[in-house]
Amino acid sequence: MVFVNLANLRREYSDRGIGVTDLTADPIEQFARWFAELDKAVPKSDTSWFEPNAMVLSTADAEGRPCARTVLLKRFGPDGFAFYTNYRSRKGRQLAANPAACLLFPWYPLERQVIVTGEIRKLPDAESDAYFATRPRGAQLGAWASEQSEVIADRALLDERYTRFEREFPETVPRPPHWGGLLLEPQAVEFWQGRSSRLHDRLRYVREAQAWRLERLSP
Ligand SMILES: Cc1cc2nc3c(=O)[nH]c(=O)nc-3n(C[C@H](O)[C@H](O)[C@H](O)COP(=O)(O)O)c2cc1C
Numbered sequence: 001m002v003f004v005n006l007a008n009l010r011r012e013y014s015d016r017g018i019g020v021t022d023l024t025a026d027p028i029e030q031f032a033r034w035f036a037e038l039d040k041a042v043p044k045s046d047t048s049w050f051e052p053n054a055m056v057l058s059t060a061d062a063e064g065r066p067c068a069r070t071v072l073l074k075r076f077g078p079d080g081f082a083f084y085t086n087y088r089s090r091k092g093r094q095l096a097a098n099p100a101a102c103l104l105f106p107w108y109p110l111e112r113q114v115i116v117t118g119e120i121r122k123l124p125d126a127e128s129d130a131y132f133a134t135r136p137r138g139a140q141l142g143a144w145a146s147e148q149s150e151v152i153a154d155r156a157l158l159d160e161r162y163t164r165f166e167r168e169f170p171e172t173v174p175r176p177p178h179w180g181g182l183l184l185e186p187q188a189v190e191f192w193q194g195r196s197s198r199l200h201d202r203l204r205y206v207r208e209a210q211a212w213r214l215e216r217l218s219p
């Protein structure tokens with residue numbers, strides 16, 4: 001039996017604070033600033049396996065049971081945060097029943113996290129088509145081969161399906177109708193900056209009728 005005590009794993013965070021006046025009026029602009037800082041700060045060597053656009057997507061089923069997984073952010077702007085997936089996957093089915101969701105960006109290299117909550121809707125087919133066309137052929141065929149989130153008896157079945165679709169689509173691979181983009185429209189965006197003595201800064205934008213309200217949360 002394994003028992004591992006991790007109580008001694010502890011880091012003290014630096015005191016790179018954020019104040020209300022440091023932030024832009026619009027959370028998407030603020031997100032763009034932090035994203036640019038992260039991109040600059042993180043080395044792009046092969047040995048540093050860090051995906052700056054990776055985010056943890058949390059969803060819940062109709063009964064409110066939560067689950068989470070990593071997905072890649074593919075664009076963000078005034079309308080929200082977009083990623084691509086299989087609409088028939090577990091997350092796809094959950095979101096069809098309950099569009100409420102949360103995105104968490106674990107930007108530990110800068111002692112930061114950003115948490116976005118809101119509702120998710122499908123991107124227009126034309127946008128999904130355009131994005132799908134930019135993916136490498138292997139990933140395009142993979143989207144056909146994988147019945148994402150279903151139990152499979154054997155890895156070989158996946159490879160067989162891949163080969164079958166490789167033959168079916170010798171040239172252009174069309175986008176599977178069950179694969180495409182989802183957009184989270186933010187209702188609240190929290191920017192978290194680690195500080196000493198666990199007295200971190202947390203500043204949250206909350207959407208109101210005309211503008212965003214900015215509030216400070218206790219750490
Ligand atoms: C770094 C990373 C990036 C990922 N990006 C995506 C993605 O953009 N879209 C996706 O469907 N799955 C992505 N995955 C796989 C998901 O984490 C997950 O296993 C899959 O979507 C099935 O989730 P579900 O069963 O909850 O629907 C990624 C995994 C990792 C570790």
Ligand SMILES: Cc1ncc(COP(=O)(O)O)c(C=O)c1O
Binds near residue numbers: 084085135139
């Ligand atoms: C299953 C799956 N779908 C989609 C993506 C992200 O899209 P793309 O492959 O176009 O980067 C990933 C990225 O890891 C993935 O694992």
